[in-house]
């Protein structure tokens with residue numbers, strides 16, 4: 001019974017969650033609360049499965065720590081939504097003026113909406129790939145973004161999608177907002193953000209999932225957990241947090257099972273994580289130049 005359930009989840013969970021999330025958005029593409037409902041629904045499904053059928057039992061976290069993480073993610077989502085509004089306020093008018101002045105009106109608005117969604121998804125992931133790769137290869141950007149805080153967790157689960165340093169939201173949000181506003185995309189961009197948040201939740205989850213077929217274009221938790229390795233050579237791979245195709249194109253793809261996650265042998269406390277842009281823990285082994 002349990003092995004049959006594990007097998008079904010192994011093959012079906014990721015594709016079903018992606019189809020369900022995009023399908024819910026597709027029924028009413030302009031409904032603004034879809035993003036938050038999808039975050040809640042996906043986290044509940046993954047959280048329950050991680051609790052009863054974890055891939056690594058040693059990564060199951062206690063209820064108290066889980067509750068703290070839920071509260072942190074709640075406030076970090078509020079920060080992300082506020083910053084999104086600020087970015088749009090700052091950038092929408094100048095980028096629309098640039099598009100009009102340059103005659104840069106090339107977005108295929110006549111395409112089916114789902115084809116537009118995939119186009120904006122992979123275009124945004126292309127920008128994020130290079131931004132994320134820069135965070136890992138350039139000490140200044142590693143520190144400014146506080147990206148080490150996201151990597152510092154020794155136990156990963158679906159909630160880690162939102163456990164980023166507040167400063168990092170200045171970086172994380174920019175690729176999709178720039179692509180949306182430079183091209184004047186419209187409603188398909190909202191669908192892409194629903195697909196992205198579903199993917200980033202799945203790829204941090206502590207559940208046994210299949211990586212074949214789906215893992216040619218979309219990343220999986222096997223590939224992304226590899227990026228969270230405490231070994232610098234394993235960590236400097238798989239920069240795509242939703243799509244994996246750009247790692248395959250640019251030669252940073254790695255498929256291996258890691259033994260240890262985090263920035264080093266120990267996990268810093270919450271306050272230490274917050275201070276990582278100005279002071280890194282001494283045992284950090286995956287910061288740029290750690291070799």
Ligand SMILES: [Zn+2]
Nearest residue numbers: 132136147227
């Ligand atoms: Zn990273």
